[in-house]
Amino acid sequence: MKKIGKIFIGLSLALLVLWLVPWVYRIVTLESYSTPFTLYSCVVHDFTSLDRSDARNFRFIDRKGNVYGDEVQPLFYHSILASKGAFPDSLEGIPVTEEMVEHNSVILSAEPKEFNVKKAPVYLLMESVPVRLELHDPEDAFVVRKNGLAVYRMADNTLLEEKTGRFNAALSAEGFRFPANLVAGKPSHHKEYDEGYLLTDAEGKLFHLKQVDGEPVVRHFPAADSLDLRQILITEFTNRATLGYLVDRDNRLHMLRPDGTVIPTEVRYDPAREDLLVVGDLFYYTVKTSDADGEHFFALRSDDFSLVDRMDRPYDFEEEVNLCKYVFPCRLSFTSSDDGWVKPRFSDFSWIGLVVDLLVAVFIIAWRWRRKNTNN
Numbered sequence: 027m028k029k030i031g032k033i034f035i036g037l038s039l040a041l042l043v044l045w046l047v048p049w050v051y052r053i054v055t056l057e058s059y060s061t062p063f064t065l066y067s068c069v070v071h072d073f074t075s076l077d078r079s080d081a082r083n084f085r086f087i088d089r090k091g092n093v094y095g096d097e098v099q100p101l102f103y104h105s106i107l108a109s110k111g112a113f114p115d116s117l118e119g120i121p122v123t124e125e126m127v128e129h130n131s132v133i134l135s136a137e138p139k140e141f142n143v144k145k146a147p148v149y150l151l152m153e154s155v156p157v158r159l160e161l162h163d164p165e166d167a168f169v170v171r172k173n174g175l176a177v178y179r180m181a182d183n184t185l186l187e188e189k190t191g192r193f194n195a196a197l198s199a200e201g202f203r204f205p206a207n208l209v210a211g212k213p214s215h216h217k218e219y220d221e222g223y224l225l226t227d228a229e230g231k232l233f234h235l236k237q238v239d240g241e242p243v244v245r246h247f248p249a250a251d252s253l254d255l256r257q258i259l260i261t262e263f264t265n266r267a268t269l270g271y272l273v274d275r276d277n278r279l280h281m282l283r284p285d286g287t288v289i290p291t292e293v294r295y296d297p298a299r300e301d302l303l304v305v306g307d308l309f310y311y312t313v314k315t316s317d318a319d320g321e322h323f324f325a326l327r328s329d330d331f332s333l334v335d336r337m338d339r340p341y342d343f344e345e346e347v348n349l350c351k352y353v354f355p356c357r358l359s360f361t362s363s364d365d366g367w368v369k370p371r372f373s374d375f376s377w378i379g380l381v382v383d384l385l386v387a388v389f390i391i392a393w394r395w396r397r398k399n400t401n402n
Contacts (some may be wrong), residue, residue: 066325101307132306142365150213161215210258355380
């Protein structure tokens with residue numbers, strides 16, 4: 027029993043060292059690193075990156091090294107240009123106004139932790155057409171179950187059986203097969219309008235569900251039936267150019283129009299590993315995906331989402347010498363920025379560290395054996 031206790035204490039100390047030493051080493055040696063804000067310009071038709079070397083003035087640099095001011099991004103900095111009387115009357119050969127710019131401004135971001143955490147299948151049910159035309163906090167919520175949806179009144183957690191039946195009947199009438207798989211929505215009154223939820227059924231077909239005057243409104247999108255969807259992002263932008271973004275199993279990004287049309291793009295995006303940033307304007311969308319290796323930029327036309335240009339920017343910081351790989355066979359951590367789980371994670375496996383540890387262990391065992399024999 028005493029030997030088992032020693033073994034347990036030894037293993038606990040080994041795991042503690044395996045966790046703390048690389049963690050402390052990383053904190054001490056890690057240096058901050060940032061990349062410049064980059065957008066595709068409708069003026070020079072190139073990606074321009076923000077240069078902050080001059081604290082008083084914003085400067086943008088394109089891939090050829092040309093330097094510009096705010097005027098190279100008139101649609102993003104339209105308020106600043108308008109205040110200086112420098113906002114252009116026309117761009118891309120058409121007249122533009124600030125109202126047009128604001129109406130067509132698009133910003134969307136997503137992180138892996140939004141999708142890697144398993145959430146309770148409970149979704150707030152907003153009224154999409156409120157009486158006073160202002161969105162308010164939802165009173166009901168629906169729960170995804172194997173044989174349908176269950177609608178509850180949140181105030182007293184009461185199952186609304188009649189309403190549940192109407193919602194399930196409306197979904198079934200459109201060909202929905204329970205249970206629901208992917209469910210995407212933004213139940214908040216801090217937006218201009220509500221489109222409810224985009225969801226897939228047990229067969230992977232895409233549907234749209236929202237509440238209008240307390241009644242379910244369901245649509246099926248046959249154009250997406252051939253897609254093996256991996257993730258859905260609902261958009262609800264002011265210009266209503268899209269209803270959502272769809273990501274298939276090949277990590278290809280598709281745009282879903284409000285009329286049900288699905289437009290494939292050249293963007294590749296892995297929701298489980300990459301950050302996503304979409305900044306769109308009247309003429310172009312700049313889509314940025316970023317992973318551990320670098321950033322990938324795609325410029326898409328705002329009308330048909332065809333690819334105009336693309337750019338890859340690998341991280342150019344000098345990686346610190348990882349001394350831990352010469353000491354430890356792997357690194358132990360319990361949290362990750364990619365999800366919200368707390369669990370043991372082994373990474374950065376090193377054969378060098380394993381061999382070194384084995385040699386040290388052999389040396390210690392031989393030393394103790396020799397010392398024991400010498401004492402005897």
